Amino acid sequence: MNKKNWVLAGLATVTLTLQAGCHSDESSFSKTIQSKSENLKQNGSETSEPFINQSYRTEKVATFNEPWAMVDLPDGRFMITERKGALKILNPDRKEIVNVSGLPQVSYGGQGGLGDIALHPNYTNNHWIYLSYAERGKNNLDGAVVVRAELDLTDPAKPTLKNIKRVWEQVPKVEGQGHYSHRILFDDEAKLWISSGERQQFTPSQDMKSNLGKILRLNDDGTPALGNPFYDQGGVTAQIWSLGHRNPLGIAFDHKKQLWDVEMGPKGGDELNLVVKGENYGYPFVSNGDHYDGKVISNHDTRPEFKAPAITWTPVISPSSLIFYQGNAFPQWKNKALISGLSSQSIVVVDVNQQPVKEVQRLNMGKRIRDIHQTKDGTIWVLEDEANAKLLKFSP
Template identity: 60%
Template sequence: MNIKAFHRLITLSVLSVLTACHAQTPPETQSKENQPSSVVAVTSIQMKRIAEFNEPWALAVLADGRLLITEKSGQLILFNPRDQKKTFIKNLPKVAYGGQGGFGDIVLHPKFAQNHQMYLSYAEAGQGGYGAVVIRADLNLDQAQPQLDNITTIWKQVPKVRGQGHYAHRVLFDGSGKLWISSGERQKFDPAQDLTSNLGKIIRINDDGSVIVDNPFQSQGEVAKQVWSFGHRNPLGMAFDEQGQLWVVEMGPKGGDELNLIQKGKNYGYPVVSNGDHYSGLNIPDHVTRPEFEAPKLDWTPVISPSSLIFYTGQMFPKWQGKAIIGGLSSEALIIVDTTAQPAKEIQRIDMKQRIRGLQQAKDGSIWVIEDGKHADLIQLVKL
């Protein structure tokens, strides 16, 4: 057994230190509540290595416990944890694989049991370069090799641009059946502030891709009609809390990863303000200098490199109920955040020793975790 497999199979007592890093705020202005805590908590968690995948990006849980897992290179896999069987779905769209591009998120329609509809995001090539796409399709499981039928494109990033970074393209349904999409600014900075582009935005549309009439920018053009909020960089995690509030976690530049509470019509400031700086070393003014922009509820320097976000509602880990769980790439961690605290604060960090790409809660309250990269593990977190 190799070291990686051994690490996944053993039962760990995870030593978690309550931390909340606010290095972007001058020390003399930090409130006492924002200071790193010295409290230490120990949580016993069993990390079960279930299977290995090649660059997995997202997963969805079917009612019978099987998983749908996207692989960035262009595969969609139906996986049964009980017998380890992998079935490759047929009739998939062609993806533009490279850089951060490829297959992205997957989400089931709220009425999936009746209509069998699912939504996939991915990067495509086209005039001008590359951009993210969201499709709707029927998942046909009634044959030996399942396939997608009735594929319809319902949303695209505009314009397509050169480069293969910052697609974001997380997809999420709210309780009323509206579809939310996180759209990265594609490493082009200024489009995040431009309402003629849907780059650097949080998008809210109907499940068929049509415009919702109470979105905030109805009078500012066809593209703007999709937009709920703007001024975002690379929003890679998106989830609703128990109160139905939308939270987004996004990568900052050099420093300043953000957890934002998303509000209708708000401008979150990028690239005009950020609590990080450009990789070139050029300064970006902090949020505190421009109060007209919506500031993050929590941010991190050093960064955590957030990849994903869920709010935990299960019974298996009672101390996590109602808390945000963030998957971390460079931090190789799960970051637990209490968003009800004033201010929001990190309360626990679990060292996973590998880059974490995606999270989903299972029906029994366990948590599915996928690592990032080639030879990445699918892990199930259960209580010891």
Template identity: 55%
Template structure:
């Protein structure tokens, strides 16, 4: 088959917070505080190419992260732990504790605790959203999104009033392709990626919300202007369909939603997500089944939306941010995608509604997550490494790598 190579905002619109305003009590201890992990005393910094890399800390199978307005950081660990991380003047982790009240997760395979995102009005309502795998009846499970109230103190944090506001339907066997990335858009709506759970056909079945991009109100209710709202049931949640395993959602400065998703054997994709459109999986893909059976390419079925970029060989994309900071001025408006099998950070340039890979940085480890920090640095989480935890890394311009991280 012929493999075509087809031709900014952050995941949640929070105002940048001054990291220099950390609580003075953050270095104290409390016998009643949650379990604490002491990070390494010395940070390792290297300079390679356009950025300096500083190791901040290590985690047990980290999956996602988000910055709090007070400068601290939340990091999810797939086995079911949410870490609260204090950062020093140069963003080195000075202390980590477990947040109490995290729900039980179904851990195994690709499942466990997933994404963490703050409500756009977190400074007022303290609402946090988590995604995770939930066990069902028999040998079934599915992704869910829950929201709760995060109470922060100088010593730690606690989640309360946790409620599940969305579930994958139906729960199925297996432990793959949950996707469950979550993001708030500039419209204030909650966006969720729902993987097809390695079951193929549900991505085209409107009686299921698997293999779809979901759009909800912040309380989990369905917006009246969703494209399939008149169909009711789970179809009303759907914004687009025909997706495989979306592990990255990001809005650009014009409010357009982009996703990346893993293809099968070949055919990883970057897509511009449009209202009510069908992206074709498993009817079409620019990859093939793992057993060697061919899947028709996108160009054979023009009724399906084709990706803006396809990758064969694959990059195994995970984590996604569209950069809007001032630390890397040449990269404003560019996308950054973590690569798992490719062990890379992939930079994407956009031109309106088209995109192209512009550069690829060899990171030497599987990259699970990418975020923009409050001061404009890039932050990445490595996937679990053999024999040690996945590292949290800060990527800074080389000349400014030792400067305090302030606004």
């Protein structure tokens, strides 16, 4: 479909009831594991080809209250966000945790609260961190925002945020507390990438005057980045890199510096997408899942004008974050996608370097997994998704 046609196209009205509850599993898990090769349903068909069988061990390092994301500081400590609005700094060796003060107020509830965290590429000089979170606006309408703040570590026992500046917000704010997405990521050129969910409103994914249901590319101050496909149109349209997304809860670059996203489908049809400049991924017109009230959505193969996913999952995995493993500690995962799963209580390993793209291993974690993170030494860290959630360290 011609890009200009997307701007001019009329929007279909989609009426449905969407259920979006997430419940914590109460079972416990922390031990040495070697996952089994299984027949898994993906892209609507069964596969029995040999899978990889990378072994690993897990160690509980700390617990947090509804954590959402983590990042490592240059000194080896971690910063972890908690949905109710707390930001913690963890020393993983001493297992000491301190609270960061000076945070903005968040709108907690549903899927909302404090979300993602990223360090500016020049953090060692400017001490800037970026946070995403849900906020309550006028008329009790909610939306995600991203702020930049200076992390003051002058007193190690009392870290605080200073000089907070808003750099981005979802437009428009809407009713409800779901599908914020609000994952944030920097590339090598210090461009800020944001995944913006369609907030369970469906049609904004195709509305070029809204930044909902989009992948966005900005400068580090929040202004639209030169070279964006719709830059000349100005306003929020200039922020857009790709459109037609639903609830993209993970974004990451692979070893070829290609951007990918994982997003939750409706009832079925979770997706892994190669994110291409200016492409339309078709939601709500196409999905390999259907609406929660049973209404059928056309599959991707019926509308070739929309960019199709690299792989889909039915039953769903409920993807919550994404990395591409670049280390050497787990050689069978090298350059593969690792996707954390909520309802699937798993980490899903996907090989994007072959065609067709396929799932090659699934790690059964026994808990809903919220975030997965790799440090520079190749260690993998995993956050569960619940009150009293564990931070797990993976080792070979």
